[in-house]
Amino acid sequence: MANDKHYPWTHPALEPAFRAKADLELSVPSEDGTRLHVQVDLPDGWQDKPTVVLSHGYCLTLQTWSLQRAALRAAGYRVVLWDQRGHGRSDRLTREHVSIDALGADLGAVIESAAPTGSLVLVGHSMGGMATLALSRRNPELIRERVGGVALVATSAGGSGLVSIGFGKLFDKTVVKAGPGLLERVNRVGEITARVRRWGRFIEEGGVAIWGFGDRPDHRYVRLTSDMIRETDLATVAYILPHLDDLDERDGLPALRGREVLVLNGFKDRMTPPSHSDAIVRELPSAEHAVIPKVGHMIMLESPREVSAQLLDLAGRVAPFHPQPLPVS
Numbered sequence: 198m199a200n201d202k203h204y205p206w207t208h209p210a211l212e213p214a215f216r217a218k219a220d221l222e223l224s225v226p227s228e229d230g231t232r233l234h235v236q237v238d239l240p241d242g243w244q245d246k247p248t249v250v251l252s253h254g255y256c257l258t259l260q261t262w263s264l265q266r267a268a269l270r271a272a273g274y275r276v277v278l279w280d281q282r283g284h285g286r287s288d289r290l291t292r293e294h295v296s297i298d299a300l301g302a303d304l305g306a307v308i309e310s311a312a313p314t315g316s317l318v319l320v321g322h323s324m325g326g327m328a329t330l331a332l333s334r335r336n337p338e339l340i341r342e343r344v345g346g347v348a349l350v351a352t353s354a355g356g357s358g359l360v361s362i363g364f365g366k367l368f369d370k371t372v373v374k375a376g377p378g379l380l381e382r383v384n385r386v387g388e389i390t391a392r393v394r395r396w397g398r399f400i401e402e403g404g405v406a407i408w409g410f411g412d413r414p415d416h417r418y419v420r421l422t423s424d425m426i427r428e429t430d431l432a433t434v435a436y437i438l439p440h441l442d443d444l445d446e447r448d449g450l451p452a453l454r455g456r457e458v459l460v461l462n463g464f465k466d467r468m469t470p471p472s473h474s475d476a477i478v479r480e481l482p483s484a485e486h487a488v489i490p491k492v493g494h495m496i497m498l499e500s501p502r503e504v505s506a507q508l509l510d511l512a513g514r515v516a517p518f519h520p521q522p523l524p525v526s
Contacts, residue, residue: 301331
């Protein structure tokens with residue numbers, strides 16, 4: 198069943214970019230029938246530039262990219278954004294339809310429907326970067342033929358266990374394995390659970406500020422992030438968590454050789470610190486690795502101008518191309 202949410206966490210205090218209307222909205226089916234909410238911006242002259250595809254992170258939505266979306270659109274780029282399965286306005290998640298591989302398939306379906314031709318720049322934050330690597334592993338031909346640039350923002354290729362809540366490896370691992378069942382049972386309570394989550398808002402915002410942001414977070418963005426997390430169905434939180442901890446998408450890295458690759462981290466990121474990008478940089482020694490001081494995991498909200506500038510520079514290095522039609526036999 199499709200999710201009918203309309204981003205109720207859009208606050209008047211935020212910049213107009215967070216209330217931007219897409220030129221085109223799509224409901225895209227993935228391989229297993231999950232329908233994905235997609236938005237496309239089509240500014241004048243976009244045909245002469247590569248298309249930029251923005252993928253958000255775990256328990257977030259496409260709105261996390263609002264400030265970069267505005268900058269890219271103003272520069273004339275076609276921008277494609279989407280809500281990952283179980284998030285935002287995409288279909289709710291079921292246990293049998295969850296894996297990082299499925300997220301890679303979703304990204305491929307989004308590209309096929311929203312940007313079927315022309316060169317591409319793929320940008321993924323956190324779990325969105327993992328989806329990008331999953332697509333690269335699944336479809337290296339697409340990467341070779343159409344992708345000129347990739348930005349992996351505050352993400353990891355995995356291989357060593359990702360989830361940490363700060364109480365040591367043994368306790369954290371226990372929470373990862375036992376947590377999904379508990380969250381699933383709690384989620385069945387429905388409206389009571391929703392009320393408890395609303396009442397715990399201020400406690401939750403404090404945790405988001407500590408774990409998601411750096412030294413001096415803007416409270417508006419902490420609240421926005423907290424609201425997106427709170428609006429995420431607990432089943433989604435539960436089902437995806439073990440897959441993040443078991444993640445290993447290092448096989449998606451070889452296809453990125455020869456592409457323009459940007460690896461971007463916040464120095465104060467407690468979720469996926471810069472060290473989590475070491476495997477990516479080792480595999481792709483020509484990649485540009487930029488670490489922004491004083492900011493955390495929500496790097497695109499904490500340092501929007503620098504992140505936008507980095508993405509515009511990356512996209513500017515990618516030559517647009519338009520595939521020629523196949524000859525008629």
